[in-house]
Amino acid sequence: xxxxxxxxxxxxxxxxxxxxxxxxxDISPDMSLLEMLDVVNEGLVQKNEAPIxxxxxxxxxxxxxxxLVINGVPHGSEGGATTCQLHMRKFRDGDEIWIxxxxxxxxxxxxxxxxxxxxxxRIIQAGGFxxxxxxxxxxxxxxxxxxxxxxxxxxxxxxxxxxxxVAACPNxxxxxxxxxxxxHLGLLPQGQPERYSRALAMVKQMDAEGFGACTxxxxxxxxxxxxxxxxxxxxxxxxxAKAAATFxxxxxxxxxx
Amino acid sequence: xxxxSNCPTGPIEKRWEKRRFEMKLVNPANKRKYxxxxxxxxxxxxxxxxxxxxxxxxxxxxCYQDSPRRAHSIAAQGGINAAKxxxxxxxxxxxxxxxxxxxxxxxxxxSNVYRLAEVSVDIIDQCTAQGVPFAREYGGLLANxxxxxxxxxxxxxARGQTGQQLLIGAYQALARQIAAxxxxxxxxxxxxxxxxxxxxxxxxxxxxxxxxxIEAHVADAVALCTGGYGNVFYLSTNAKGCNAMALWRxxxxxAFLANPCFTQIHPTCIPVKGEYQSKLTLMSExxxxxxxxxxxxxxxxxxxxxxxxxxxxxxxxxxxxYPAFGNLVPRDIASRAAKQVCDDxxxxxxxxxxxxxxxxxxIKRLGRKTIEERYGNLFDMYHHITDENPYEVPMRIYPxxxxxxxxxxxxxxxMSTVPGLFVGGExxxxxxxxxxxxxxxxxxxxxxxxxxxxxTIGHYLGQRAAGGVKLDHxxxxxxxxxxxxxxxxxxxxxGSRSPDSFHRELGLLCxxxxxxxxxxxxxxxxxxxxxxxxxxxxxDLRVVGSGEELNQELERAGRVADALEFAExxxxxxxHREESCGGHFREESxxxxxxxxxxxxxxxxxxxxxxxxxxxxxxLHKEPLSFEYVKLTQRSYK
Ligand SMILES: Cc1cc2nc3c(=O)[nH]c(=O)nc-3n(C[C@H](O)[C@H](O)[C@H](O)COP(=O)(O)OP(=O)(O)OC[C@H]3O[C@@H](n4cnc5c(N)ncnc54)[C@H](O)[C@@H]3O)c2cc1C
Ligand code: FES
Numbered sequence: 010x011x012x013x014x015x016x017x018x019x020x021x022x023x024x025x026x027x028x029x030x031x032x033x034x035d036i037s038p039d040m041s042l043l044e045m046l047d048v049v050n051e052g053l054v055q056k057n058e059a060p061i062x063x064x065x066x067x068x069x070x071x072x073x074x075x076x077l078v079i080n081g082v083p084h085g086s087e088g089g090a091t092t093c094q095l096h097m098r099k100f101r102d103g104d105e106i107w108i109x110x111x112x113x114x115x116x117x118x119x120x121x122x123x124x125x126x127x128x129x130x131r132i133i134q135a136g137g138f139x140x141x142x143x144x145x146x147x148x149x150x151x152x153x154x155x156x157x158x159x160x161x162x163x164x165x166x167x168x169x170x171x172x173x174x175v176a177a178c179p180n181x182x183x184x185x186x187x188x189x190x191x192x193h194l195g196l197l198p199q200g201q202p203e204r205y206s207r208a209l210a211m212v213k214q215m216d217a218e219g220f221g222a223c224t225x226x227x228x229x230x231x232x233x234x235x236x237x238x239x240x241x242x243x244x245x246x247x248x249x250a251k252a253a254a255t256f257x258x259x260x261x262x263x264x265x266x
Numbered sequence: 267x268x269x270x271s272n273c274p275t276g277p278i279e280k281r282w283e284k285r286r287f288e289m290k291l292v293n294p295a296n297k298r299k300y301x302x303x304x305x306x307x308x309x310x311x312x313x314x315x316x317x318x319x320x321x322x323x324x325x326x327x328x329c330y331q332d333s334p335r336r337a338h339s340i341a342a343q344g345g346i347n348a349a350k351x352x353x354x355x356x357x358x359x360x361x362x363x364x365x366x367x368x369x370x371x372x373x374x375x376x377s378n379v380y381r382l383a384e385v386s387v388d389i390i391d392q393c394t395a396q397g398v399p400f401a402r403e404y405g406g407l408l409a410n411x412x413x414x415x416x417x418x419x420x421x422x423x424a425r426g427q428t429g430q431q432l433l434i435g436a437y438q439a440l441a442r443q444i445a446a447x448x449x450x451x452x453x454x455x456x457x458x459x460x461x462x463x464x465x466x467x468x469x470x471x472x473x474x475x476x477x478x479x480i481e482a483h484v485a486d487a488v489a490l491c492t493g494g495y496g497n498v499f500y501l502s503t504n505a506k507g508c509n510a511m512a513l514w515r516x517x518x519x520x521a522f523l524a525n526p527c528f529t530q531i532h533p534t535c536i537p538v539k540g541e542y543q544s545k546l547t548l549m550s551e552x553x554x555x556x557x558x559x560x561x562x563x564x565x566x567x568x569x570x571x572x573x574x575x576x577x578x579x580x581x582x583x584x585x586x587x588y589p590a591f592g593n594l595v596p597r598d599i600a601s602r603a604a605k606q607v608c609d610d611x612x613x614x615x616x617x618x619x620x621x622x623x624x625x626x627x628x629i630k631r632l633g634r635k636t637i638e639e640r641y642g643n644l645f646d647m648y649h650h651i652t653d654e655n656p657y658e659v660p661m662r663i664y665p666x667x668x669x670x671x672x673x674x675x676x677x678x679x680x681m682s683t684v685p686g687l688f689v690g691g692e693x694x695x696x697x698x699x700x701x702x703x704x705x706x707x708x709x710x711x712x713x714x715x716x717x718x719x720x721x722t723i724g725h726y727l728g729q730r731a732a733g734g735v736k737l738d739h740x741x742x743x744x745x746x747x748x749x750x751x752x753x754x755x756x757x758x759x760x761g762s763r764s765p766d767s768f769h770r771e772l773g774l775l776c777x778x779x780x781x782x783x784x785x786x787x788x789x790x791x792x793x794x795x796x797x798x799x800x801x802x803x804x805x806d807l808r809v810v811g812s813g814e815e816l817n818q819e820l821e822r823a824g825r826v827a828d829a830l831e832f833a834e835x836x837x838x839x840x841x842h843r844e845e846s847c848g849g850h851f852r853e854e855s856x857x858x859x860x861x862x863x864x865x866x867x868x869x870x871x872x873x874x875x876x877x878x879x880x881x882x883x884x885x886l887h888k889e890p891l892s893f894e895y896v897k898l899t900q901r902s903y904k
Contacts, residue, residue, distance in 0.1 A: 021815060025410060039653075047766070053820065054764045058287050059811050062818055064332065066505040068545045069647075072336040088829055096648060120816040123277045127453065130333050132444040138438035142535045143317040143716050146395035152556055153406030163399040166431060171334055199397050212697060257499065 010036045014049065016061055017109035019118050022075040022125075022209050028107070034200065038098035042085070043068060044074065045097055046108075062121040068093045070234060073169030077175070078109045079120055082174035083166045091171065091234040113175035115183070115219045126172045128218040129186060136210035137190045138200050140161030158196050165192040167235040174229035174237075185229040187215050188245035194249060205252035212249055268872055269522075269889040272677040273377040278895055279359075282381040285678065286721055291729030295302045297322035298448075299732040301485040302723060303470055305457045305512055307334030309429070309708060310691025311491030312436035313715030319440075319448030321720055323727075324877035326483060327440070328455045328472060329819075330507055335437040338493055338505040339711060342429025343550045345421035347411050348386040348709040353410050357418040359383045365416065366706060368894040369596065370671070370699020371864060373525065373872070376895055377678055378696050385717040386709050390422055392716055396435040398551045400424050414551050414704025415594040416778060421705045426550060426643050430884060432708055436715070456777035457512050458749045458824065460488065460519045460687065467519075467687035471749045478814040480753070482746045483758050484735050487686045487723050490516060491715065494670035496529065498829045498836065499781075501774020502667035503535060503548040509825040511831045513674055513693055515774030517835075521682040522697035522874040522887060524675035526832070527840035529850045530670035530702055533600035536651055537620040546666040549623075550644055551704050554593045554600070556637065557661070559584050561621050565611035568618055583607055590727035591903040597901060598701050598849045598862075605782045606860070608664075613664045624660035665782060669707060670841070671698045671849065675874040675889075679722035680714060683874075688723055690714035695872070697808065700848025750854055756823045765822040767801045772796070772826070772833055775803040780837050785853040789841040796837065797881065800830040835875055836885060845869045866898055 010033040010205035019026030033049050039136070040048070043065055050060035066074040075092040079085035085095045100106060109122065116124040154162075173186040191208055198209075223242060230239045274281040292300065300323050304315040309327040315327040349362040366500060367374060382688040383749070394400060394408070400422050401409040413421035424431035432828055443449040454475040461469035461482065465828075469484035495510035496502040534549045565579045583603055585592045595603075604621050607613060614620050629637050634657060638645070645656045652662070666858045673695040674682050680696065681688050691711040699705065735742065775795055777789035811817045845865035846855040855863045872889040 016733075037540055037542065040542055044542045044544050048542055051764055051766065052811055054808060055762075057808075057810060060819060062816055066331060066336055066507045067338070067341045068506055069341060069547050071427070072338075072340050072505060073333075074331060074336050088405070090650070093351060096651070096653075098703070123816060124333060128442065130335070130451075130453075133438060135442040138442045139395065140442060141392070141395040141439075142320055143313075143439075143720065146388075146391040149350070149390045149394035149400075150407050152394060154402055155406050156402045156404050159399050159402040160603060162397075163431075166399050166424075166434065167427065169340075169430070170333065193399065194397050197397050197399065199395055 010038060012036060012100055012103070013105045015105065015107045016121070018061070018121055021120055023119055036097055038096070041068070041093060042079070042095040042097060043093050062123050064123050065093055070094045071169060076111045076171050076173060076174060078111060080107050081236045083111060083176040084234055089234060089236050091169070097189060111172055112176045113181035113220070115181065116172060118230035122210065126180045128220070129170055129172060129183065131218060132183065132187055132211050132214045133190065135214035136203070136207040137194070140193060140203060152198055154197060162193050162196040165196070165237065165241055167190045168237050169235055171234065173232045173234060175220065177228040177232040178221065179226055179228070180224060182224040182229070183215050183218070183220035184242050185233065185237060186243070187211050188241040189207065191245045192241040192247060195244070205248060205256050208245065208248040208252045209256055267683070267887060269675070269676060269887050270677065271375060271889060273375065274681060278376065278380045281377050282384055289725035290350060290719060290727045292724055294322060296732070298324050300324060300727045301326065303328070303485040303488045304491060305470060305489070306337065306491035306493065306691070307437070307712030308319045308337035308339035308491060308493055308691060309433055309436055310715040311489070312433065312440045313712050314690055315449050315490055316436060316439035316443050317716055317720040318723065319443035319446070321724065322448065325443070325449040326452065327449055328452045328453065328457060330456045330475065331779070332453050334440055334451060334453065335434060336754065337433060338508050339433045339708070340430045340600070341505060342551060342708055343426045343548070345411065345423035345428045345705040346389070346411070347420050347705040347711065348381050348390045348422060348701070349420060350356070350387055352388060352408060353419040356416045357420050358862065359546060361418065362420065364896050366697065366703060367893070368901065369701055371701050371704040371901060372699060372870070372898050373528070373701035373865070373891065374767065375891065376699055376893060377611060382697050382710055382713050382717070385713045388717055389712045389779070393432055393435050393610050396439060398424060398435040400430045410460070415591060415596055417702070419630060432712065438710070449681070458515065458752070459745050460516045461742055461745045462519045462684060463735050463739060464683045465520070468735045468889040469742060471746050473753070476816050478812070479816065480746060480749050482737055482742050484737060484742060486727055486730070486732055487688065489688040489690060489719055489723065490674065490874060491690045492693050494673070495832060496667045496670050496711060498772070498833050499667040499776050500769050501538065501543060501777070503532060506545055509829065511825050511828045514828040514832050516674060516682065516684065516687060518877050520684045520877070522675040522686055522876050523672070523835060524717060524872050525672040525838040525839065526875070527780070527843060527850050528671035528700045528848060529667060530597060530664045530669040531601040531663050533597055533604055534623065535666035536648065536664045537615055537662055539616065547647070547836070548668065549648060549661065549663060551597070553623060553641060554643060556640065557593065557623040557625050558582055558627060558884045559593050559600070559609045559621055559623055561614060562611040568612055568614055572622065581612070583699055595903045596701065597704070598851070600668040601782055602851055604665055615643065620662040623663045625656065626660070629657065634826070667777070669702055671695065671702055675872065679725065680718055681722065681726065688719055690719050701848055727883060753820070753824070756807065756819050756820065756827065757809050757813055759804065759807045759809070761808050763806050763808060764829050765807065765809070765826045767818060768799065768807070769822070769829065771827045772799060772830060776797070776833050776836070780840050783851045783853050784840050786841065789837055792837045793841060796830065796834045803827065803830055805817050823892065831880055839873055839875065843869055843873065852868065864900060868883045
């Protein structure tokens with residue numbers, strides 16, 4: 010098959026970008042979309058032109074590295090899939106396909122379709138963990154976790170941190186991402202001691218990074234390749250409200266011998 | 267040079283304890299004066315960096331992805347082994363040790379493997395405390411399953427995303443240390459050289475993959491946790507970015523490479539579709555619990571639609587050849603058997619490179635719902651990629667390169683032959699011998715990172731003063747300069763072929779001659795061809811763009827350049843080892859029934875190679891292996 014691409018090209022973070030049109034011919038419907046781009050890139054190299062830069066690694070939907078907006082939808086309109094899991098058989102011969110980077114103030118473009126998503130890492134660094142020292146853990150079966158809680162925590166933990174939720178949101182909010190982590194840890198007994206301080210810290214960082222607020226567009230859930238539910242946002246809001254109302258910062262630890 | 271494995275002596279159950287007691291300790295107030303570089307943020311790297319940071323060392327961690335959370339470990343599906351014996355089915359540390367030594371076809375060091383089994387139980391405790399959402403039973407206890415043909419249920423899992431959840435656990439521990447200021451994380455940062463000063467590892471040179479800036483970093487110790495070299499084959503189940511560069515750079519700076527020919531081919535992957543194929547997708551091994559593997563008895567039926575092949579014309583070859591284990595034989599055996607039937611002309615699907623994995627009987631016996639519960643996500647994934655519905659039509663699978671048991675040689679302390687250079691995870695050769703058991707790589711990565719390296723690196727640092735080498739040291743400057751020149755050289759060739767085109771060619775060559783079955787003639791052919799291909803690369807490579815920008819072609823070029831050297835050593839190692847063991851099958855060394863035949867008289871050793879120059883022959887050093895606890899026997903799964 011043959012398709013036409015409109016691809017966002019931008020030399021670096023400082024320069025202005027624009028769409029460029031490319032023709033991709035001799036495309037097999039069994040190819041993945043990224044394999045199609047590989048073929049286009051090989052052609053560009055033959056013409057001594059800079060290939061299209063895009064992020065990817067595992068190419069099987071788990072690392073969260075890939076992320077293209079395809080025809081206006083982060084990860085394309087397949088649903089429950091990442092960019093690397095799209096196949097050309099979902100397009101028709103002669104289609105025009107628009108390909109651009111995830112866009113958000115907190116995700117500056119580095120080149121073409123590659124963006125900087127380190128803001129998400131900083132949200133985790135603000136408190137998205139359970140403070141446990143290596144070697145200080147009790148026997149695993151001393152901590153009983155009801156199966157339903159473990160399963161729900163796993164639903165939240167399935168987030169791959171790709172940032173599609175941010176790219177889909179009209180406010181570029183990172184609520185779904187943050188809520189997924191807060192719920193994963195907050196649902197487990199191990200996560201209870203830091204549950205409220207964690208909610209405060211992560212939300213604060215989220216705001217500091219320039220992500221927007223949630224105004225219930227629900228676009229995030231629709232594009233999430235792991236189908237993480239927006240119910241987790243409600244859970245986060247509850248924890249945050251409770252934390253804001255009752256949380257007292259810890260007193261300075263001192264003394265001792 | 268004689269290789270000293272530096273293993274403690276005495277009863278095997280006491281060795282690790284003994285070593286830990288003998289270790290030098292660093293005064294807590296002095297720890298922050300020591301700089302430790304950890305390259306890699308996979309299970310091994312993230313857990314090591316987090317634990318070292320927590321101990322108080324000043325840690326710098328690097329990865330090539332945009333976030334440490336994306337390391338290739340994230341892709342592991344099946345599970346992680348631990349000798350908890352929670353299911354009361356007779357497991358023990360000794361049994362896990364025994365299974366691992368035997369499964370590795372007696373080419374691993376007993377002391378290391380025992381320690382691995384010993385700390386496996388701590389890993390599960392650690393991860394659970396971190397909030398890793400392992401599967402649970404209704405009573406709230408952890409669930410286990412049997413995996414990869416093991417006779418006990420010792421595998422812990424988190425749906426089909428065990429690697430992801432374990433890595434997120436380690437990543438979060440790392441994030442905590444980054445916030446605490448004990449670890450400095452550099453992402454999109456690729457190590458291009460190891461810095462060695464006076465024979466000791468003192469730092470690395472990296473390239474910032476966004477700006478192209480080349481920088482030297484000095485430290486008191488360096489730990490490489492950079493994963494395996496499976497992508498030398500181009501097509502593999504590894505992530506696209508996985509590469510052998512860090513290993514190869516270290517090797518060229520004096521670190522011996524051990525058993526590079528021990529590569530694992532996984533039997534259940536989705537077959538290649540076309541020339542454009544960029545990677546191969548693993549279908550979890552667990553599918554073999556309920557799927558039956560078959561091909562037509564007669565090659566004439568190969569092209570027929572599957573339902574036109576009647577039951578009596580099907581050959582369930584694993585069940586026929588290995589009645590005791592059937593479809594659950596270890597990976598190397600299942601892979602080889604698939605190759606044999608395809609070589610016989612009985613393979614199915616495009617090019618005849620596939621075998622059926624059929625769930626019809628299980629669906630009839632257990633109902634579609636049960637199968638859906640067990641494998642739903644895998645069936646969907648298969649459907650997605652192939653456009654075929656595996657509930658209705660049998661899956662087609664074929665073996666693919668998956669894991670590399672070989673790697674940098676390390677002693678008991680996981681230190682390479684370059685003092686101060688430690689190696690953890692898939693990057694070292696240490697624990698899996700010639701074949702790795704399912705669910706044991708995750709275990710090893712975390713064992714190395716959480717429980718071994720923090721101790722052994724501390725012991726190393728405890729014996730020397732901090733600092734000493736600065737950025738203006740001549741060796742440091744020379745290393746940086748050599749990287750700058752090398753990058754420029756790649757850019758200046760100005761030929762006509764892309765890095766990928768060379769990589770594909772190299773991969774095919776390795777797959778054909780150094781893949782599932784190897785023989786002298788084929789290996790010699792590859793050994794002759796690889797240097798030619800390398801010469802073509804350096805004459806005809808084209809890298810568009812410059813070094814001072816985000817340039818993915820340049821990144822690939824550097825990796826392929828090293829793969830072209832690495833592959834030669836892998837082939838040479840395969841040629842020298844004239845026995846079959848584990849994943850290394852030499853056609854010359856088989857029993858009359860076509861099974862692998864080990865040669866303990868001649869090859870019961872670790873082959874550790876010392877680099878002598880790109881076009882010079884490497885020197886082979888042998889570390890003899892002795893087995894005190896597990897008796898050397900031929901593996902049999904009949
Ligand atoms: C599809 C798949 C499924 C698997 N399933 C299982 C399973 O169920 N159970 C099991 O036990 N094992 C499994 N394995 C094997 C297991 O996942 C790996 O062996 C293991 O995760 C490797 O971990 P690691 O920490 O050694 O390296 P990796 O996770 O590969 O991490 C390597 C790190 O090094 C960095 N790096 C590499 N080179 C450089 C460089 N030059 N400069 C800077 N950084 C660099 C990378 O950025 C990355 O952070 C599976 C493997 C695959 C491919
Ligand atoms: S490349 Fe890993 S999720 Fe797409």
